[in-house]
Amino acid sequence: EDQVTQSPEALRLQEGESSSLNCSYTVSGLRGLFWYRQDPGKGPEFLFTLYSAGEEKEKERLKATLTKKESFLHITAPKPEDSATYLCAVQAPDSNYQLIWGAGTKLIIKP
Amino acid sequence: KAGVTQTPRYLIKTRGQQVTLSCSPISGHRSVSWYQQTPGQGLQFLFEYFSETQRNKGNFPGRFSGRQFSNSRSEMNVSTLELGDSALYLCASSLGLGGPSTDTQYFGPGTRLTVL
Numbered sequence: 001e002d003q004v005t006q007s008p009e010a011l012r013l014q015e016g017e018s019s020s021l022n023c024s025y026t027v028s029g030l031r032g033l034f035w036y037r038q039d040p041g042k043g044p045e046f047l048f049t050l051y052s053a054g055e056e057k058e059k060e061r062l063k064a065t066l067t068k069k070e071s072f073l074h075i076t077a078p079k080p081e082d083s084a085t086y087l088c089a090v091q092a093p094d095s096n097y098q099l100i101w102g103a104g105t106k107l108i109i110k111p
Numbered sequence: 112k113a114g115v116t117q118t119p120r121y122l123i124k125t126r127g128q129q130v131t132l133s134c135s136p137i138s139g140h141r142s143v144s145w146y147q148q149t150p151g152q153g154l155q156f157l158f159e160y161f162s163e164t165q166r167n168k169g170n171f172p173g174r175f176s177g178r179q180f181s182n183s184r185s186e187m188n189v190s191t192l193e194l195g196d197s198a199l200y201l202c203a204s205s206l207g208l209g210g211p212s213t214d215t216q217y218f219g220p221g222t223r224l225t226v227l
Contacts, residue, residue, distance in 0.1 A: 034215060043115070043201050043218030044154075087154070089216075097142070097209055098167050099216060103153040 002027040002092050006102035013109050016077050021105045023088030024070040027095075033071050034099065035064050036087040044087055078109045113138065115204050115219035123225045129190040132222045134202035136183050142166075142207025143185040144216060145177060148199045160185055161207045189224075197226045 007022045025033070032051055036044035048057045050066040057064050061082060063074045073086055085106045089099040116135045124130050136143050144167075145157040156169035160179035179185045183204075189196055200223075203216035 031210065032212075032214070036218075041199065041221070041223070043203075043221050046215060046217060049212065049215055091214055096167055097161070097207055097214055098144075098156065098159065099214070101154045101156075 002090075002095065002100050004088055004090055004100050004102040006086075006088050006105050008105060009103070010106040011108070013075075013078055013107070015079060015109055015111050018074070018076045018078070020075070021073040021086055021107070022070060023073070023102055025088075025090045025100075026069075027090055027092035027100065029093045031091045031093055033066055034089045034091075035071070035073055036089070038085045038087055038104070040085075047086075075107070078107075080109045080111050083107055083109045115202060115217055117200075117202055117219035117222050119222060120220065121223045121225075123227065124192050125227050126192055126194060128192050129188065130192060130224060132187045132189075132200055132202075132224075134185045134187070134204075134219060136185070136202075136204030137217055140204035140206055140217075141183055142205045142214075143179060143183065144203045144205075145185070145187050146201045146203065147171075148201060148221075149197075154201070157187065159207075166207075192226045194226050197224060199223050 003026045035047040038044040048064045053068045085104040087104045088102040142161045144159040146154040159167040163179045177187045199221045201221045203218045205216045206213035
């Protein structure tokens with residue numbers, strides 16, 4: 001069964017303390033992996049799409065990387081405004097246009 | 112380009128009532144997906160519409176239904192509301208053409224439904 005698992009469930013960091021969030025997936029033939037950021041009570045905001053192993057994308061303090069079985073979202077020198085829940089989703093060839101979602105990682109950055 | 116809009120933003124209903132939520136996708140997007148999100152839960156997929164046809168359906172009871180109009184706007188209806196239906200309802204639009212670049216979903220702000 002296609003599945004997406006995110007870890008850790010929650011992560012507390014001090015401002016400036018870099019770390020990584022993990023998204024592992026078990027799908028056959030990944031077509032794309034998506035990262036989103038969600039603030040409380042709001043809709044998820046699109047961050048990145050990764051298509052193939054070895055690909056990397058960056059946006060401000062965030063960098064997403066992709067291997068054959070997992071993706072990492074690296075956060076460098078985070079600020080309190082980076083606090084949010086980060087969601088990962090994948091698209092597989094047999095998912096009929098749908099995305100398979102992970103449960104998210106809640107990131108808290110303390111000043 | 113205007114983003115995805117959802118109305119209303121907040122709703123309070125009582126058990127047994129029904130409710131209709133509306134979603135206007137990004138211009139040119141033909142796919143609209145609906146999700147339910149409860150505190151501490153991930154996104155639970157309700158259904159997806161593409162060109163006025165339901166293309167995918169999640170594992171929700173028949174009380175949850177939807178439709179899509181020719182201008183791609185979509186509505187979701189919940190009949191006979193239960194306390195457990197209290198949630199943030201999100202809609203997302205995409206081109207929906209079957210590839211990761213066209214199936215990137217863009218979300219609206221959500222409708223917060225409270226059932227008393």
